[in-house]
């Protein structure tokens with residue numbers, strides 16, 4: 001079957017902006033992957049097309065790109081389902097949220113810098129000279145929740161909505177890697193790690209859009225790892241951050257009134273930080289003028305006892321465990 005591949009081309013030495021270029025190829029569409037087709041285009045049509053690949057088996061993580069708008073591995077993407085869903089033209093673009101090097105290849109340095117920033121190795125309890133035996137048992141291994149399956153392909157980073165607007169955000173891959181060591185009972189640096197991860201650009205910058213979970217080819221579920229890191233931080237007393245204050249204030253209001261009281265939330269979150277509370281005043285005035293300020297006093301719901309029983313049973317964020 002003759003398929004059209006529309007590839008994003010960009011040569012920084014020649015082009016001012018990226019553009020699409022079409023290549024037509026006869027392929028056995030049921031058994032050919034997008035990576036197979038790209039390799040053929042490079043071998044048979046244009047040897048200058050740039051892209052990364054190695055294992056061709058979804059192991060090395062080097063062939064991530066955006067195929068028909070999906071952030072995925074080219075070696076794992078069969079052409080058949082793509083043309084069934086999108087028609088006989090397959091559009092291929094480089095990963096997003098990373099600078100393009102050439103055509104479909106991106107610069108990975110920002111990605112690796114963030115992975116390095118979370119200290120992606122075990123810091124043995126008692127220091128490097130400790131002779132204590134470190135064993136990861138089957139039971140303690142279950143705490144890792146599959147994060148050690150990450151192949152560092154970057155598909156999650158490409159899809160991340162928070163990174164699009166905050167390039168400094170550590171991002172899903174680095175945070176999943178960070179969780180891998182926070183959850184490892186052999187690691188001796190939990191406190192230092194969590195302190196670092198709760199700074200600006202850390203765990204609280206995730207908007208929980210779930211994109212990283214949807215695109216991950218290894219079911220690592222980075223967003224779930226980020227949620228566990230948040231819980232771990234609150235459990236360990238790292239509660240004086242805007243994100244932690246939001247969660248603890250939110251749940252405390254629901255515990256008291258049975259529902260969220262948006263009129264109380266900013267004051268409850270920020271009363272220890274008057275400057276930050278005052279900074280919200282212009283927005284509050286604008287909302288008041290437009291009739292959008294919710295009343296700060298609500299009578300508790302009739303079902304408040306049942307809700308408090310739930311809190312009695314499940315606790316509050318500071319008592320939750322990973």
Ligand code: SF4
Pocket residue numbers: 149150151152153154155156157172173176215216217218219220221222
């Ligand atoms: S978490 Fe998944 S998508 Fe992200 S780098 Fe690891 S394997 Fe790739």
Ligand code: SF4
Pocket residue numbers: 156159160161162163171172205206207208209210211212213222223226
């Ligand atoms: S859930 Fe968070 S980390 Fe994952 S893609 Fe969305 S904003 Fe990024």
Ligand code: FES
Pocket residue numbers: 052053054055056057058059060061062063064073074075076
């Ligand atoms: S070539 Fe290795 S993951 Fe695709």
